[in-house]
Amino acid sequence: MSLPAPDAPLLPGDANSLVTGAVDAGRLSREEAERLGESLRDPRVLEVLLEGAFESKRRGKGDVVSVSRNIFIPLTNLCRDRCTYCTFAKQPDSPDAKTYTLGEVDELVRGGVATGCIEALFCLGDKPEVAYRSHRDWLAAQGWATTVDHLVEACRVAFEGGMLPHTNAGILSQEDMARLRPWNASMGLMLETTSQRLRGRGMPHFHAPDKDPAVRLRMHEEAGELAIPFTSGILIGIGENAEERVDSLLAIRDLHDRHGHIQEVIVQPFHPKPSTKMWAVSPLDDDEVVGWVALARLILGPDMNLQAPPNLAPAVLEMLARSGLNDWGGVSPVTIDFINPEAPWPALALLRERTEAAGQRLLERLPVYPEYILERPDFFDPQLRAALPRFANDEGFARQTQHQSMEESASCSNAFTEM
Numbered sequence: 001m002s003l004p005a006p007d008a009p010l011l012p013g014d015a016n017s018l019v020t021g022a023v024d025a026g027r028l029s030r031e032e033a034e035r036l037g038e039s040l041r042d043p044r045v046l047e048v049l050l051e052g053a054f055e056s057k058r059r060g061k062g063d064v065v066s067v068s069r070n071i072f073i074p075l076t077n078l079c080r081d082r083c084t085y086c087t088f089a090k091q092p093d094s095p096d097a098k099t100y101t102l103g104e105v106d107e108l109v110r111g112g113v114a115t116g117c118i119e120a121l122f123c124l125g126d127k128p129e130v131a132y133r134s135h136r137d138w139l140a141a142q143g144w145a146t147t148v149d150h151l152v153e154a155c156r157v158a159f160e161g162g163m164l165p166h167t168n169a170g171i172l173s174q175e176d177m178a179r180l181r182p183w184n185a186s187m188g189l190m191l192e193t194t195s196q197r198l199r200g201r202g203m204p205h206f207h208a209p210d211k212d213p214a215v216r217l218r219m220h221e222e223a224g225e226l227a228i229p230f231t232s233g234i235l236i237g238i239g240e241n242a243e244e245r246v247d248s249l250l251a252i253r254d255l256h257d258r259h260g261h262i263q264e265v266i267v268q269p270f271h272p273k274p275s276t277k278m279w280a281v282s283p284l285d286d287d288e289v290v291g292w293v294a295l296a297r298l299i300l301g302p303d304m305n306l307q308a309p310p311n312l313a314p315a316v317l318e319m320l321a322r323s324g325l326n327d328w329g330g331v332s333p334v335t336i337d338f339i340n341p342e343a344p345w346p347a348l349a350l351l352r353e354r355t356e357a358a359g360q361r362l363l364e365r366l367p368v369y370p371e372y373i374l375e376r377p378d379f380f381d382p383q384l385r386a387a388l389p390r391f392a393n394d395e396g397f398a399r400q401t402q403h404q405s406m407e408e409s410a411s412c413s414n415a416f417t418e419m
């Protein structure tokens, strides 16, 4: 087909041809994705995108939207990087600086098991021992040289305590990932962006060597070589443009084409925080967020697991649930979102209600997706593989727990009360 000139916005009819073609062919080309990305603020183009993305998702994932009941363990909030939008990282002398002992990890894990959680999400700052002597000394006092030594032990505690860890610890070497693999059902690193521009002076990643796109891409590649089910994603709204967003999604798609290991892709909107250098940046509006979720589906194809966090766009959950996503990510009945502490998790019962209002079914999953559990045993260390049947049902989703049954009977009785 012939499109309007590259600098002219797409007309709804052109968008419709591109989207219909992509739904049938499975994915968009770079040029098609860039054209749609430039035009998705047009409500008519957005509508076309949403319809196509929802159909693509239906073909690959049916009417299921999944969620992982988890606990969030910020093992340490010290970090050697200084991204200008971050409030997670603290200086060692801050009253809010915190590093968890193994005893504290064990206590959190007990709380998670008691509330039916399966996933222990370890999320922490990047290599703080490189920047802070006090942290090096603390690690040494425990008998460890690095944060990864600490992390391996913490994952062991969580696994032996009855949960399945998922680690996102920033940049890890291939050797580090190989040490963590026996204790982790999956691992992750947000690619965030392939934009080298954002590493420039005055830009958000100038003081963040671990945000160098080449370094992040290399870790994705090495995780693929190790056969680790891997979570990636893009962070949108930190100064990147539409072309860079498309490039980031295509980079993730290429990695998955090579290794088959990208188990999910997150589209995460940036929320500006007071007390950061980026406090005055306007957040993306909800339509734009939903539009990029839809475009991500059409770039990545019907079989990819696509996630958008429900606590970052709470006003448009039904719209999001019809935008092509098939996962809400981790939601915790125990711990807050330490990355976005201002954004509370929706209760699981409410999330179920809103998902069903969009005509979808909410199913609980493990920190690794059913297709890996059912079809790719080679993606797990033997001890992890042996543990999976304790948590997964025949479809590879989470076994029904006492907590799920209680929530469901509670929402049934509410429904009857309203009738």
Ligand code: SF4
Pocket (backbone or CB within 6 Å): 079, 080, 081, 082, 083, 086, 087, 088, 089, 124, 125, 126, 170, 208, 210
């Ligand atoms: S690398 Fe992560 S934890 Fe560290 S400053 Fe950047 S966003 Fe914050």
